[in-house]
Amino acid sequence: MYPQENGSRGIIWLDGIWNFKADDGSAEEAHWEREFPRECEGLYVPASYNDQREEKRYRFDRMKVYYHRDVVIPRVYEGQRLVLRFDAVAHNAEVYLNGELLCSHRGGFLPFEAEITDLVRVGEPFELTVVADNRIDHSTLPVGNEEGSAFFGSDNAQVPAVREAKKWRGELNLPNFDFFNYCGINRHVRICSTPLHYIEDLTIVTKVTEREAAVSYEVKTGSSRIVTEDRADTSTNRAVSARSNCPDTENATGTASNDPDRRVFVTLLDREGAIVAQSEGERGELTVPEPRLWEPYPGDPYLYRMYVTYGSDEYVEEFGIRTIEVRDQKFLINGKPFYFKGFGKHEDFYIRGRGVNELLNVKDVSLLHWIGANSFRTSHYPYAEEMYQLCDREGIVIIDETPAVGIGAGAQTDPYKTMPIRDYHKEVLKTMIARDKNHPSVILWSLGNEPDTENFPESALTYWSDLYEYAHALDPQNRPVTFVCCQNDYTKDLVTRTMDVVCINRYYGWYNLSGDIEAACYAWNRELDFWEGLDKPVMVTEYGCDALPGNHGVNGEMFTEEYQEEYYRRIDRVFDQRSFFIGEHCWCFADFGTIQGVMRPDGNRKGIFTRERRPKLAAHFLKERWEAIPNFGYKE
């Protein structure tokens, strides 16, 4: 559950300057997790470490880095359950408390936590060390390139000297994806307190009938391990004093008890704070007469609140009442056909790298409103939770994507057989859905981006169908599920057509038919003829071209702002001719940092905004276009 500060819960923020040192090869032997070296630097958390200092290694090396700080928990937290929570550490992490391993975690984009109640004494300092590993390979998501060729390189392995040089160079940390491998403690670190018996999870599902909505909820409760474990052999004052605060340790089962002090009560409030309905018990259904539905901006993204108490614990969750359905080649929100206008994005900014950036989130959502967009995809990983909260509130629709990007290693090897990611991918999907399930802004799950589906179509079908079924089974709201198909031979691909929404990334007029927008439109038409034959709604989740800001030309050649503007203007006309075509996401919202390469002058420059968020010429065209396209009923 997202951390909350309220009458029963507190947060100790561990953001700020931490001690930092990159492994120089001696960390393991010298046990830096126990003896953090005195010679170290101060680095800011939360943020990627890569661009904070001028050290070349920080940008290029494949390595572990060590973070360290002292922490004191104020005595006012005595008797509370304490949990150390990391919102995201990229990619793999180990956490040590006073030199002892507390927990480890795989994957850089989802939260993890560990209870520390009985491991620390309030009022007394303890040491926290985090080891973050930036290595990517065939077992990570996103996937690293073990073949050792740069993503945008010009390695010609036919040339003997090139082959030899690559061998000589050895192991590199090469992404099999097009964004900079920003790493470290990218999101907040907090110690969260709750009462010893606490609310562990809350699931909300809404159903709308003609005049009312049924809001069903399920509350999971938990108990601190200091009251659930046999702690007879524990002699710490901490545990003893905590126990004495807890009268019924015998009954600590992890589910709500019959004890009247530990029952679940739920109150549903409207936006003004008026009580709409109330209930008691771990699960139930509440009725909302004449509900105000959550609608994307400029409609009203109306949010209700569910206030849950359990014993002395309390939690408030904002949620929306809305329906999602895919029917007759349409994507329906609240029963009305929705048209997606927006972007693929990245979490990316100067100096902070992929570090959580709530200020930038506000700016980006403001620019989405300005340009008349209504949606974006969290390409290519789950974003920081604060962004989803903002979008719930501001009425921006989200396609929520796992970090499964780069599954494919050339036509020779079947990635579904050679990459050990199947179970891990499922685990990531599960955690993402568990994290984001209550957000009204999330309306579609994306299982991944641009895997190989062309060279091994049968293998691909087995792999993705399994995940597709799993996502449907996991999501209490049973949202539609998709994955994003790349520009391959779509006639060979068997997977895309099995998804609830066909999402395609296409670069006609850029990587193919380069510079020829007329031919690009022709190609788009031919391809859309193909998709029209299926009974599925289709949208483009990426199309675009690089434009260097300030680079102009009367005849609109590639890399000019004019080319980018004309590209969108003419291709969008093709989309307008097709009723089953339900949306357009430009690639990309803003320019972003990526791996260096011959096609990447100072990053990927396909942004409609520059990296510092200034509009390019195409932004003005899109604003005019999108302001004239309503959210609902555009193709009616």
Ligand code: GCB
């Ligand atoms: C794609 C990828 C995206 C890249 C983009 C590009 O197909 O999904 O990650 O950045 O193309 O600009 O090449």
